[in-house]
Amino acid sequence: MKKSIYIVLGGLLTLGFVGCEPEFDTPVTDEGFYSSGDADLSNYVAVGNSLTAGFADGALYITGQENSYPNIMAQQFALAGGSETFTQPLMADNLGGLLLNGTQVGQNRFVLAADPMTGEPLGPVILEGTPTTEVTTSATGPFNNMGVPGAKSFHLVAPGYGNPGGILSGAANPFYARFATSGTSTVLGDAASLSPSFFSLWIGNNDILSYATAGGAGVDQTGNLDPSTYGFNDITDPNVFAAVYSEQVAALNASASGGVLVNIPDVTSIPFFTTVPSQSIPLDAATAAAVNAQFALYNTQVLPGLVGVGVISAEEAAARQINFSAGVNFPIMVDDDLTDISMILQGPPFNLPASIAGLLGQLRQATNDDLVVLTASSELGSLADPNDPNSVVGVAVPLGDEFVLTTVEQERVATATAAYNGTIRALAAANGLGFVDARAALAQVADGGVSYDGGLLTSEFVTGGAFSLDGVHPTPRGYAYTANLIIDKINQTYNATIPNVNIGNYGTITLANNVSN
Amino acid sequence: MKKLLLFSVVALATAVTYAGGYRVSLQGNKSLAMGHTGVAIVNSSESVFFNPAGLVYLENKLSITGGAFGVFSDVAYQNAATGASAMTDSPVGTPFYLYGSYQATDWLAFGIGVYSPFGSTVEYEDDWAGSHLVNNIDLAAIFVQPTVSIKLSEYFSIGGGPIYVNGSVNFNRNLNRTLTDLDGNRSEVTVDATGVTKWGWTAGAMFRPTESLTIGAHYRSEIILDAEDGDADFENIPNSPLTPFADTTFNASLPLPAEMTVGLSYEFCDKWLFAFDFNRAFWDVYESLDIDFADENIPDSFNPRNYKNASTYRFGLQYDATKMFTLRAGYYFDESPVTEGFFSPETPRNDSNGYTAGLTVNISDHLQIDASFLYLHFNEVDASYDGYTENGQSVPFRGTYKSSAFAPGLGVTYKM
CATH class of the missing domain: 3.40.50.1110 (SGNH hydrolase)
Structure with a gap:
C-alpha cells in the first residue's frame, strides 16, 4: 500500500518538473514572432x-x-x-x-x-x-x-x-x-x-x-x-x-x-565642437584696457596701412581688429586662412621684430561663428610659458590654429x-x-x-x-x-x-x- | 515521529515557495486537497492553523499531523516591443507544517503549530531585463503558535493563541539599469536579514448549530517584520565619489498582513462534506518596501507597492469512499493584491485559479497518510511596474507575465 502511494507521489513530482514551465501563447522566442522580411540575416x-x-x-x-x-x-x-x-x-x-x-x-x-x-x-x-x-x-x-x-x-x-x-x-x-x-x-x-x-x-x-x-x-x-x-x-x-x-x-x-x-x-x-564656447576669456576692465593698449598700434596703424597698400582687404582688416572689454571675451587666435603678414611687418615701414611680427602674422579674435574644439579647454587661459604671467593663451598668446574650426x-x-x-x-x-x-x-x-x-x-x-x-x-x-x-x-x-x-x-x-x- | 522531525528540519533548511503576493496557502494536506478550506472543518489538528476553536471538538486525546509540499513555480516574462524575455529558475519551495493538539478536558484543548504561511523565492537570471527591480529574492517566515481551544457550549467554541514569528529575507537587485564597474559588471546590492522576530496573535470561533453544519470565523493578526541592522552588500561599484555605495547595514519593514476568514462546512448523504471559506487578506498595509541604509551617503531605497486588500473564495468537497480511503477535491479563486501599475517582477502575481485534489489513507486506527496536489493557473497578463524612477521620472517596467505553480504535498497524521 505504502509503496503504491510513493509511486503515485513520485509520478506527481515528475509531472511537476515537466508541467511547471509557464509558456506564453505566442512566445517572442518562437520562430516567426519577428520577421526579417526580405532580408537574409544569417550572415x-x-x-x-x-x-x-x-x-x-x-x-x-x-x-x-x-x-x-x-x-x-x-x-x-x-x-x-x-x-x-x-x-x-x-x-x-x-x-x-x-x-x-x-x-x-x-x-x-x-x-x-x-x-x-x-x-x-x-x-x-x-x-x-x-x-x-x-x-x-x-x-x-x-x-x-x-x-x-x-x-x-x-x-x-x-x-x-x-x-x-x-x-x-x-x-x-x-x-x-x-x-x-x-x-x-x-x-x-x-x-x-x-x-x-x-x-x-x-x-x-x-x-x-x-x-x-x-x-x-x-x-x-x-x-x-x-x-x-x-x-x-x-x-x-x-x-x-x-x-x-x-x-x-x-x-x-x-x-x-x-x-x-x-x-x-x-x-x-x-x-x-560644441562644448567649449568661443567666448571664454574673462577679463576685468583694467586688464582689458591694458591688453587693448598692446594692440592699439596694430588696430589703428598696421591694419589700415596694410589695407592702404592693398595687402589685405578692408573686410579682412575689420576681422583682424583686436578688442577686449570687461567681461567674457573672445580669445585671440591663429587663422591660417588669413593673409600671412609676418614678413611684411618685419620690413619697412613697420620694422617689427620677428617675434611680434610672427604673433601678428595670421592673428584675429575669435567670433561666435568659430567652433573651438574640446581639447582647447585645457589651453585657453593657461600660460604658454609657465614662468611668464603675461603669456596667457587667448589674451597675449594666440590660440593655435588646430584648436579652432573657423567658418x-x-x-x-x-x-x-x-x-x-x-x-x-x-x-x-x-x-x-x-x-x-x-x-x-x-x-x-x-x-x-x-x-x-x-x-x-x-x-x-x-x-x-x-x-x-x-x-x-x-x-x-x-x-x-x-x-x-x-x-x-x-x-x-x-x-x-x-x-x-x-x-x-x-x-x-x-x-x-x-x-x- | 523521528522521521517526521527529520523531514521538518530538511524543510526548514530549504527555501519556501512560489511567486505570489508572498502569502503561501499550503498549511495542511487535508485542507489543501479541499481548496485550502478549513475554518469550519473539524477533522485534524490542522485546525491549529485554520481555526483554533475547532481543536476542542476533535475526537482524539492526542492528534499530531505534519507534512510538507514541494512547490514547483516559475514565471516567464517577455516584452514584444524589445524581444526581451526571461524565465525564472526558482528552486523548489518546501513549505511545511507540524501541528499537535491535546484534549485536556472535555471543554479544553491545547495545541501547538509550526508552519510557514509566508515566503517567496524567485530567481531570475542575473542582469535580466528587470534586474534593476530584482535579480532574486528569498523570503521566509516560520510561525510558532501555542494554542488553546475552549468549548463554551455544545454548539460554540473559541480558540486562539500568540504567534511567534522568525523571518528572514535575502534580496538582490542591480542598483539601476546601467551602472557598472570598469569591466561592465552591473553594480548590485544584496540585502540580507535573518532571525527577524516578532509576536502576533490568532483567534477563532466555531458554531455548530446542527450535527451536520459548522460555521467558523478566524482572524490572524498583522505582523510587521522589522529587520534591523541587516547586511547590505554592494558589489561591482565603480571607484568614484560619485557612487558612494559601500557595504553597510540597513533597516526595513516587511508586513505580513492580517487575514480574516469566515466559512462553513456541511455534511450530507452520510459520507460527503462540503466546505466553503472566504479569506480577506489585509494587504493594504504593504504600501512600500523602504530600505533605510545606515550609511548616510547611500540614498535610501523606496519601492512603492500599493497593495490592496484581496479576497480568496475557496470550495472543497470530501468523500469517505471506504474505511481505508477518504477522497478530496477543491477549487479556489485567489484575487491578487497587486494594483495596476505596481506589478513588480519580485512578486509577479495576478489573479489565479487553484485546482486541488487529494486523499487520506487510513493505515491503521492511529496512522493516516495525507496526500494532496495543487495546480494554480494564472492567465497571461500584460502589466507594468511604474514605481521605479530615474532622475525623478517614473520609468515603467512593462511586459507580459505568465506564472505557473504546481504543488504536490505529503503528510502524516497520528492519533490516539
Missing part, C-alpha cells in the same frame, strides 16, 4: 570605422565593443531569424590602450573622475593601467564586425592597411593589423570574402572628421584624386570618396540579400560632407539598399534631444548621454540609439519586424577615480 557583416567598431572614450575596449551598434543589432537580428553569433575582434581588456611590440601606441580610455573631497566631477581623465592588447598578436577571425577605427573611405580598399610594418609610418592601421588576413589584404576584401548575406556600411566620417578635429589644420584635397598623397588631417576629394564607396557597395552587395548605407553627420552635432574651414567640411552624403544616398537608391540618415538623427539629438523612457538623450558633453568622454564617439546608449535607427530602416526597406532595443538599458559614461596623475 551579417558590418563595415566601417571607429563607429562600427564600438570605439568610445578615446579607445577601443571590450565593453565598448560589446555595445557597438552592429553587435546590438545582431542581437536583435537573432530574434528575427538572424545568426546567434556575431563575431568581433575583441580587445584583450577594458583599458583600451594598444601596444605595438610592447610599446604603447594607443591611449587608454577616458573615465570621469571626481574630486575625492567634494565629489565634484573633474572631467575626463585617462584610466590608469598597462594595456594588454598587442597589435602583433593576431585576433582569430573571421569577424562579422569589420569596423576599423581611424579608417577613411579609401583606406578600406588600400592593400597593406593591415601590415604591422606600416603602422609607425602611418601607412597601416594598428586596429586592422590585429585581424587582417594578410599583410596585403584590404578591409573590403576581407569583408567581402565572408560572403555577407546582409551588410551595413558606415564610412567617410574620418574623411572630414580628422580635418575638423584638427581645427582645420590640414588640407582640403578636393581636386586631388590621389589619396596616397593625402596627409592624415586632410579632407578627401568627393570624387575619390564616390569611387571607393561605390566599389565597396558593389563588393559587399554581390552576395547579400540587402544592406544599409549610413550617411555622415554634421560636425556641429558633436560635442567635440571657412566649416564650409569646406560641410561641402565635402554634403557631397559624400549625396553619393551615399544615390548609391542606396540605385541598389535598393536602406539609406540611414544618421545626419538628421544626430542633428535631432543635438537640437532638443530625443526622449526615451528615462529622460532625454542629448549631445551635451558628459551629461547628455549620447556621447562618450572623447566628445566624438557615442556612448553605449548613443550606439543603441543608432542601432534602432538602422533597425527601423531595415524594417521599412525589407518589410521586416525586427524589434528595437530600449536605449534606457544602455549605459553612458564610466565613473572611476583609477587615474594616473
